[in-house]
Amino acid sequence: MVIKEGLRPGGRSARVQASVHCAVRELLEAHERSSVTVPMIAARAGVTPSTIYRRWGDLSALLADVAVARMRPDSEPADTGSLRGDLRAWAEQYLDEMSSEPGRMMMRDVQCSPTPGYCVSILSGQLQTIVDRYPGETAPSVDRLINLLAAPTVFRILFSSAPLAVEELHELIELALKT
Incomplete structure (x- = not known):
């Protein structure tokens, strides 16, 4: 599941999404894609892995969400x-x-x-x-x-x-x- 667009702009949800997206981009620059994991992303973003699983479902959905955001x-x-x-x-x-x-x-x-x-x-x-x-x-x-x-x-x-x-x-x- 991708984070919903209708959530409070600038609220906690937006900050979490921005932090997780930033963590994904930084980790993909520093590591091989195959070695990047949800726990690594969560630690870098300052959230729990369950936050990522709850919002995105799995790593591939998160990577897709980050990619779509980068394509804008x-x-x-x-x-x-x-x-x-x-x-x-x-x-x-x-x-x-x-x-x-x-x-x-x-x-x-x-x-x-x-x-x-x-x-x-x-x-x-x-x-x-x-x-x-x-x-x-x-x-x-x-x-x-x-x-x-x-x-x-x-x-x-x-x-x-x-x-x-x-x-x-x-x-x-x-x-x-x-x-």
Whole structure:
């Protein structure tokens, strides 16, 4: 179970969640993922292991919750002044971030998330922001952008020996823009 969004903002629940998330991130930076345990996280966060089990259920659900939280964007997508430029900047950054080792681990952890579709909603929001900047242009749908940009990027990162080349990504953007 993932911590509920409707709990008191800034209250004890938010502080516990922040402390546990911080502990997970620090431990994953310092140790092999396979060696990180709930008791280690609890000790680092200053909570009992039962607090973690009660809120998240198990380690994989906790790791998924942390990964989903890390996937939330810190800022709006880059505004380059053109739809094509914005899509290129977004797609290149997405490729770079997700093909890194932390990005790969994040994607694997998110697969255990009890909130399917959350990642698509994050990506949809970012891409909708880009599309909305250019109301006078004929823009592809957000679903088309996810299918032609994000899906092949993720598939190649997770299931191929090499991620998409930037040139291939640019070709996919051109395909997406042919509406």
